[in-house]
Amino acid sequence: MSDELNHPDFPVPDELQGAVTVTTLDRIYNWSRRSSVMPMVFGLACCAIEMICAAASRFDISRFGMEVFRATPRQSDLMIVSGTVTKKMVPQIVRLYNQMPEPKYVIAMGACASGGGPFKEGYNVVSGIDKYLPVDVYVPGCPPTPQALLYGLIKLQEKIDKQSISQVPWYQPGGNEAVPIPVLGPDIMDPRQFEMIRRETAVEA
Amino acid sequence: MVAPSKPITQDLTERFPGAVSKDTRPGYEGYIVSANKLTEVATAIRDEYGYEYLASVTGVDYIADGKLEVVYHASKMSGGASLNFKVQAPRDGEPEIPSLVGVWQGADFQEREVYDLYGLRFSGHPDLRRILMWEEFEGWPMRKDWKEVYYEQDAKPFKTRWPEGSVYRIEEKNRFNKNVRYPKGFDPRSFKSDGDEKLYALMRGEHLPEHQRINTDEIIVNMGPQHPSTHGVFRVVVKLDGESVVDLKPVMGYLHRNHEKIGERNTWLMNMPYTDRLDYLSGMGNNHGYALAVEKLIGSKVPERAEYLRVLMVELNRIANHLWAIGFLINDLGAFQTPMLYLAKQRELILDIFEATAGSRMMCNYMRFGGVVRDLPSRIRDEDTLDFITDLVAERLPAALDEIETLLTFNEIIRTRSIGVGVLPAKQAINGSAAGPLLRASGVPYDLRRADPYSIYDRLDFKVCTRPNGDVYDRYLVRIDEMRESIKILKQVLRDMPASGAIMDGESKYTHKVPNGESYGRVENPKGELGYYVVSNGAPNPYRYHVRAPSFINLTMLGDLCKGHKVADIVVILGSIDIVLGEVDR
């Protein structure tokens, strides 16, 4: 995209004032995306309840254009990882993420999704979804209050505002690659680590 | 209900000489039954002694004695204390004891859990697969000598970190930068996962003889773990004939976050905030059950005002929970969002009280052994606290309930979709260890607040709500009735609560000296009997910490409830059971 498009300098004639606005491609692209982020209906644990509260009567997420929760990943823009990620669940989460079309964002809501939280030492707990997926915004708390989640969503909007259509990865040749889906073996296995697992278990005394 | 033909008072040890002996370890109670007589003794306990309801089954690993123990708690529907009996098996080799599924259907999932976590097999169990972890997982995680990857020490506070305050990221100590571990010489490339083949084979009926198998166009469908109506990460595998459900099996463990293993490393008090995260819609009730279990061991006496504060919070929590449950049930019925929003509005006001008092909306961490942690604040949302609560209890909530009833109770769609759907007969409800509204909607008047009164419930005037038909509609009605009864209780609490006074038995402490022994504390939570089985060996942390989770055990009958109905009814039936995955999977 040429840079001129993003810095237009077209004067609007007087008779068209109020009917025509000149803006940049980036700005209109980001404005439309940030005002209609559709999250996926996807609750993992306790934090999901606060996520629902954020969408319910008092907090009303629709003020940010985000009330259209979609039940299928194929129609959603945002995955709110709202709760403890377990080893048994992580293959499904990665699969859901891969099924979302670009542009897609991930919010790690709460201590568990950000780093394991109170259950971090558990044998079935993944210490943070960022071990598998790229995360855009982390919202701390256990659970974060609905206000905190809304603040996280505003931060996400700020992030969207800063993106440029000429640079976003999903319009680059090749695009984004799918995240390999972890496998449940004797313990959870990340296919990206297969070689390493083989090497390490071979030498182990 | 099968009433015993003649009440038996003869002691179990006399009835079964040689096979049953009294548990004489200090601090313990109940009986020890020898494994080869277990089925016979259990049948007698059910039929002759009248303990028709198997509340809880759990394992304990007594590593020093080289034994695994299974602990059963059975109750009478007419009320009273529960009876506890145990079976022991050696922990080495392939330990096995007889399954009690034939005597109590309610043992089904609980035995699978013991097998999954302790590696103790139950002979004769119809479907002994792992339930919380996946089949290929290495090891039996709740055994005392099994250590998780991030293991540091047996008990908190970890000396490696405290009191010096040395902080590090434990990931850095692991080569994979995650909490994973693989057996020696393991090659992921040659690993072949069975997936859920075992389960699907069972559903296809491959274990049946050829002539009993039906090879028509039945298909097997997975719902969940990501499904908008499974209330979290719950999965069911359904065999369908067209639209009709032929067979259904729940699959869980997608939120198994090792509550019990972590609980046995924590100090006694550290577990309190963890209990909030079990059934995260009723944190107060969870606190209460755990506090009762430990108080029984410590022997603390809860001051009067604290008892009232506890009941105040717990009953408010019951209303909040039922509002949510009904909202989601209606959601599952297809009334997407709107009724839910009406109910959430009232729930927010209850959460305001929790937030102002305990500091958090859901994870209250409010109770302590011997009392509660904080008194009511003087103001909530710029109103005098008592005015706020009284207004809520006397005006707003009853009005809201009336509104719900006008909108929903005689709503044609709701009635058509829920009357006669998912019927649970009383007899099966008892035999299958159903609890809470699920049990009472089948016409069984069993409510622990009356059956085995704790706290100050014996002084309060309220009714145990039942409905006769045991279908989805009746479960909805029971919840409405219970909210009305809770309001009645709350009014009495507000009237009788001492205006001031101690809220803790003695000083509040971080560490507690808990005498040796076992204890089973139980409360009537919004979802049913929530029990905590704890064993102390005098250490600052529990030796065994088990949660009898009502949502988990209520699911035992889900398959039976759904059979014959249409696939769209599954979510409705599931919604009417009211599960919370934090508690199902723990």
Ligand code: SF4
């Ligand atoms: S961060 Fe806390 S509230 Fe959220 S899922 Fe984890 S334990 Fe539950």
